[in-house]
Amino acid sequence: MAQSMAKLPVVIILDMAKGYGWEPGSFGYEMVAKVRRLKDAAYAANVQVIHVNSMRRPTDHLEGNPTMMVGTEALDVIPELQPTNKDIIIYKRYLSGFSHNDLDYTLRTMGCDLVIIAGASTDNTVLWTSADAHQCRYRVVVVEDCTMVHRENEPPGAKEGALRIIRTVLKGEVIPLDQVISKYLVRRG
Amino acid sequence: MAQSMAKLPVVIILDMAKGYGWEPGSFGYEMVAKVRRLKDAAYAANVQVIHVNSMRRPTDHLEGNPTMMVGTEALDVIPELQPTNKDIIIYKRYLSGFSHNDLDYTLRTMGCDLVIIAGASTDNTVLWTSADAHQCRYRVVVVEDCTMVHRENEPPGAKEGALRIIRTVLKGEVIPLDQVISKYLVRRG
Amino acid sequence: MAQSMAKLPVVIILDMAKGYGWEPGSFGYEMVAKVRRLKDAAYAANVQVIHVNSMRRPTDHLEGNPTMMVGTEALDVIPELQPTNKDIIIYKRYLSGFSHNDLDYTLRTMGCDLVIIAGASTDNTVLWTSADAHQCRYRVVVVEDCTMVHRENEPPGAKEGALRIIRTVLKGEVIPLDQVISKYLVRRG
Amino acid sequence: MAQSMAKLPVVIILDMAKGYGWEPGSFGYEMVAKVRRLKDAAYAANVQVIHVNSMRRPTDHLEGNPTMMVGTEALDVIPELQPTNKDIIIYKRYLSGFSHNDLDYTLRTMGCDLVIIAGASTDNTVLWTSADAHQCRYRVVVVEDCTMVHRENEPPGAKEGALRIIRTVLKGEVIPLDQVISKYLVRRG
Numbered sequence: 006m007a008q009s010m011a012k013l014p015v016v017i018i019l020d021m022a023k024g025y026g027w028e029p030g031s032f033g034y035e036m037v038a039k040v041r042r043l044k045d046a047a048y049a050a051n052v053q054v055i056h057v058n059s060m061r062r063p064t065d066h067l068e069g070n071p072t073m074m075v076g077t078e079a080l081d082v083i084p085e086l087q088p089t090n091k092d093i094i095i096y097k098r099y100l101s102g103f104s105h106n107d108l109d110y111t112l113r114t115m116g117c118d119l120v121i122i123a124g125a126s127t128d129n130t131v132l133w134t135s136a137d138a139h140q141c142r143y144r145v146v147v148v149e150d151c152t153m154v155h156r157e158n159e160p161p162g163a164k165e166g167a168l169r170i171i172r173t174v175l176k177g178e179v180i181p182l183d184q185v186i187s188k189y190l191v192r193r194g
Numbered sequence: 195m196a197q198s199m200a201k202l203p204v205v206i207i208l209d210m211a212k213g214y215g216w217e218p219g220s221f222g223y224e225m226v227a228k229v230r231r232l233k234d235a236a237y238a239a240n241v242q243v244i245h246v247n248s249m250r251r252p253t254d255h256l257e258g259n260p261t262m263m264v265g266t267e268a269l270d271v272i273p274e275l276q277p278t279n280k281d282i283i284i285y286k287r288y289l290s291g292f293s294h295n296d297l298d299y300t301l302r303t304m305g306c307d308l309v310i311i312a313g314a315s316t317d318n319t320v321l322w323t324s325a326d327a328h329q330c331r332y333r334v335v336v337v338e339d340c341t342m343v344h345r346e347n348e349p350p351g352a353k354e355g356a357l358r359i360i361r362t363v364l365k366g367e368v369i370p371l372d373q374v375i376s377k378y379l380v381r382r383g
Numbered sequence: 384m385a386q387s388m389a390k391l392p393v394v395i396i397l398d399m400a401k402g403y404g405w406e407p408g409s410f411g412y413e414m415v416a417k418v419r420r421l422k423d424a425a426y427a428a429n430v431q432v433i434h435v436n437s438m439r440r441p442t443d444h445l446e447g448n449p450t451m452m453v454g455t456e457a458l459d460v461i462p463e464l465q466p467t468n469k470d471i472i473i474y475k476r477y478l479s480g481f482s483h484n485d486l487d488y489t490l491r492t493m494g495c496d497l498v499i500i501a502g503a504s505t506d507n508t509v510l511w512t513s514a515d516a517h518q519c520r521y522r523v524v525v526v527e528d529c530t531m532v533h534r535e536n537e538p539p540g541a542k543e544g545a546l547r548i549i550r551t552v553l554k555g556e557v558i559p560l561d562q563v564i565s566k567y568l569v570r571r572g
Numbered sequence: 573m574a575q576s577m578a579k580l581p582v583v584i585i586l587d588m589a590k591g592y593g594w595e596p597g598s599f600g601y602e603m604v605a606k607v608r609r610l611k612d613a614a615y616a617a618n619v620q621v622i623h624v625n626s627m628r629r630p631t632d633h634l635e636g637n638p639t640m641m642v643g644t645e646a647l648d649v650i651p652e653l654q655p656t657n658k659d660i661i662i663y664k665r666y667l668s669g670f671s672h673n674d675l676d677y678t679l680r681t682m683g684c685d686l687v688i689i690a691g692a693s694t695d696n697t698v699l700w701t702s703a704d705a706h707q708c709r710y711r712v713v714v715v716e717d718c719t720m721v722h723r724e725n726e727p728p729g730a731k732e733g734a735l736r737i738i739r740t741v742l743k744g745e746v747i748p749l750d751q752v753i754s755k756y757l758v759r760r761g
Contacts (some may be wrong), residue, residue: 053631062660064620064682092235093629098674099329100363105677107665113491115631128503129363133325140288140322142492159362166355173348174289242442251471253493282440287485291386297474299483302680303709304442331681477707478741489695511707514700518666537740551726552667552680552696 011119011144014189015055015112016047018130019102019124021056021086024072024079025155032157033125037085038124039182044086046182050190053115056082056089057108057134060096101133109141118174119144121185125155128167135171145177148185200333202310203378204244204301205236208291208313208320209276211247213261213268214344221346222314226274227342228371229312233275240305240377245271245278246297246323247329250284290322298330308333310374314344317356324360334366337374389410389497389522392567393490397480397502397509399464400436402450403533411503415463416561417440417529418501422464424560428531428568431493434460434467435486435512438474461505487519497522499563501535506545513549523555526563550553578686578711581756582622582679583614586651586669586698588690591639591646592722599724600692604652606718607690611653613749617757620682623649623656624675624701627663641723656662668700676708686711688752692722695734702738712744715752 018040019025027037047054054116058080059073061097073079080096082089098105112120122134131152135145146169154163171177180188207229210216216226236243246267248262262268269285271278287294291311301309309332311323320341324334336357343352360366369377393494396418399405399454405415425432436458438453451457458474461465480500490498498521500512513523525546532541549555558566585607588594594604614621625647626640640646647663649656665672669689679687687710689701698719702712714735721730738744747755 028715062678062681064660065677066681066683085715099675100325101329104329105674110665110672111629111631114629114633116633126358126363132359133329136289136322136325140290140293160265160358162351162355163358166351167359169349169352170317170356171320250490250491253471253489255492255494282442287488294485294488296483299476300440300442303440303444305444477709478703482707504738504741510737512702514667514703518668518671518700538736540729540733541736544729545737547727547730548695548699548734552693 010099011189012121013115013117014121015053015115015117016043016123017057017102017134018044018086019057019122019134020059020126020155021072021083021124022057022079023083024059024077024080025125027083027085033153033155036151037083038151039066039074041085043123043148043151043182043185046186046190050192052190053091053093055095055108055111056086057095057097057102058082060098070106094155100130101137102130103134103141109154112143117143119146119189121146121148121189123148123151125153127154127164132167132170135175135177139177140176145171145175146185146189147171147179148178149179149181151182173190200378202304202306203310203335204242204304204306205232205309205310205312206244206246206291206323207233208246208311208323209248209315209344210245210272210313211262211268212270212272213248213266214314216272216274221341222344225340225342226272230274232239232312232337232371232374236381237280239381241379242280242282243280244284244297244300245275246284246286246291247271249287255258289319290326291319292323292326292330301332305345306332307333308378310335310337310378312337312340314342316341316343316353321356321359324364324366328364328366334360334364334373335378336366338359338368338370340371350371389567391493391495392499393423393431393493393495394423394499394501395433395435395480395512396464397435397500397512398437398504398533399434399502400451400456400457401459401461402437403503405463410546411531411533414495414529414531415461419463421501421526421529421560424564424568426469428570430568432469432493433471433473433486434464435473435475435480435488436460438476473512475508478508479515480508481512481515481519490521495521497524497567499524499526499567501526501529503531505530505532505542510511510545510548513553513555517553517555523549523553524563524567525549525555525557527557527559529560577684578756580682580684581686581688582620582682582684583623583688584624584701585611585653586624586689586701587626587693587722588623588650588691589640589646590648590650591626591644592692594650594652598723600720603718603720604650610690610715610718610749610752613742613753613757615658617759618759620660621658622660622662622675622678623653624662624664624669625649627665628646659704664697666729667697668704669697670701670704670708684710686713687754688715688756690715690718691761692720694719694721694731699734699737702744704740706742706744710717712738713745713752713756714738714744716746718749734756
């Protein structure tokens with residue numbers, strides 16, 4: 006299908022950072038292995054991976070006790086997804102992967118036309134990143150089994166509700182990892 | 195409660211435009227009278243109203259058969275919410291009320307610190323506008339009975355799901371019109 | 384020369400609006416005829432023209448007595464450059480043609496890769512528009528005899544100084560109208 | 573004078589990075605000691621310093637042989653202006669200090685209303701940063717003897733021409749370091 010051809014797909018992995026508590030045995034940890042597979046498939050296909058992690062500054066005047074403070078280890082990509090020396094690392098200043106940073110400029114100058122989005126949380130960073138990508142006119146693919154609502158005790162439909170919006174409103178493709186790999190992560194020159 | 199004090203609230207009404215089919219008897223039309231009340235309360239309280247409507251250009255290369263084309267009547271605020279000569283009219287180029295326009299600049303230069311959001315659709319423009327407002331650090335209030343999913347045959351939880359995200363993720367206040375009026379639309383100097 | 388091939392050039396005409404006093408006999412009026420020729424050449428070549436004019440709002444809290452207020456005739460393109468029904472009209476909220484509007488989005492979705500810039504003033508709107516275009520990675524061409532410092536009593540080098548920056552720092556091409564026409568405004572499909 | 577009161581000034585130092593060749597004996601090196609004094613005065617006055625340095629990525633598709641590549645030492649603030657642990661470090665993706673990064677968001681959330689700009693080059697990064705700051709409605713002060721055109725063999729008026737534009741068009745204040753210190757870098761709580 007012509008529509009499935011992407012000139013230049015890019016994989017965007019959201020908030021898989023130490024500060025968010027991705028520890029063996031912790032809530033949702035089983036997704037990490039899946040995201041590892043996504044990264045490896047991207048490398049094999051010669052597709053660029055971009056990690057986008059949160060970053061706050063002490064001057065931000067955020068309420069409460071904000072984490073993910075600049076200069077701390079919390080901002081680092083978790084060890085399971087290392088090394089990152091093949092990846093682009095971008096920091097987002099608030100919720101969306103595009104918030105107040107060079108993600109759009111970087112995708113645009115690369116010639117990217119389609120983003121493959123993974124990470125957490127589906128109803129937060131993944132949702133806003135999908136919306137901003139769509140509004141900057143990148144095609145949006147979300148990897149269904151590489152995203153989750155990374156907060157315990159959420160109502161059961163939280164993830165599905167966000168994915169429904171991505172499908173219905175943003176016309177995004179929400180498909181499982183195997184399908185993402187066979188459709189978009191095929192070897193490129 | 196100190197938290198409820200806003201230095202300068204602004205009412206933002208999204209996509210109540212002729213091109214979206216707000217006709218007597220049509221799906222969802224009963225919300226129009228509520229939004230009229232919201233506008234009147236804002237006027238009475240000397241609070242600025244901003245209408246943000248969609249605008250597409252023929253050069254946008256959008257798929258399908260896009261409506262809301264620049265220069266057409268479809269972009270006009272519906273007659274029930276006229277006159278608009280006290281209001282600011284801003285066009286958004288895509289989904290969010292902030293997309294590729296001067297909404298943030300206009301709010302910022304006014305000194306606005308809180309936005310009261312109404313209009314359609316809750317899981318589309320209202321959701322993205324709330325997220326962008328929050329990420330530009332305006333406090334977000336959504337008028338629960340002045341917003342809807344303005345598409346027929348959506349699953350029943352569509353509106354509630356979007357409002358849950360606004361409440362939980364964006365820490366927005368989602369309250370009914372009467373409460374918005376008594377809390378934020380009190381007469382100002 | 385390969386470098387001179389543009390996939391999609393667009394002509395941007397800055398601040399040729401009634402509010403800026405382009406009246407027969409007024410300072411700098413002789414440039415209007417040149418800009419008319421530029422527009423006609425663009426039409427003949429099937430190249431899109433975009434007028435970008437200033438727009439202020441009463442809520443902007445600008446110092447002094449700002450002109451170019453929304454809703455006034457001052458914002459209209461001058462009669463000599465009418466009709467504008469083939470053109471795109473975009474309002475800029477401050478100095479640069481890109482300031483707080485959809486110019487970048489519009490160029491980007493069109494597929495534009497090169498902007499041909501004309502209008503006033505060379506050391507103000509033309510300079511900032513050139514810089515923003517360059518930083519959004521459009522190639523920049525400024526029409527040397529279709530731009531001026533539209534303020535009387537400026538030092539003689541004001542225009543040349545700004546053009547030097549465009550040439551040296553922004554790597555822009557600054558060439559006269561005849562050359563712009565023969566190089567970039569050739570008939571397209 | 574009321575106009576000189578700033579609620580929250582911030583010092584922005586542009587492109588004083590290793591990759592730009594600020595070595596003892598090199599062209600323009602004598603300015604480094606002045607910028608050191610500016611930083612010390614800011615510290616003494618409890619005013620935040622922000623270093624903004626260039627950063628390119630290998631995927632940027634820039635022409636020629638771009639320097640200032642991410643992950644290299646070239647991006648570091650020069651030793652003479654160390655330590656930077658009291659400072660905010662922000663990377664700009666192209667020319668302006670505001671280009672595709674969180675400078676505006678950071679200033680805005682701090683409550684900054686006035687920026688004191690120093691560094692290189694006056695007719696490039698300093699000029700675009702001043703313009704963007706002005707268009708985001710920060711008051712602009714440029715430290716006359718802490719800025720230079722950091723390229724040899726430029727025409728003599730290059731710096732003055734850029735400062736003239738900052739003064740005339742952007743209504744910026746261009747004053748020497750001593751005056752900046754006595755006017756804006758007075759001890760704050």
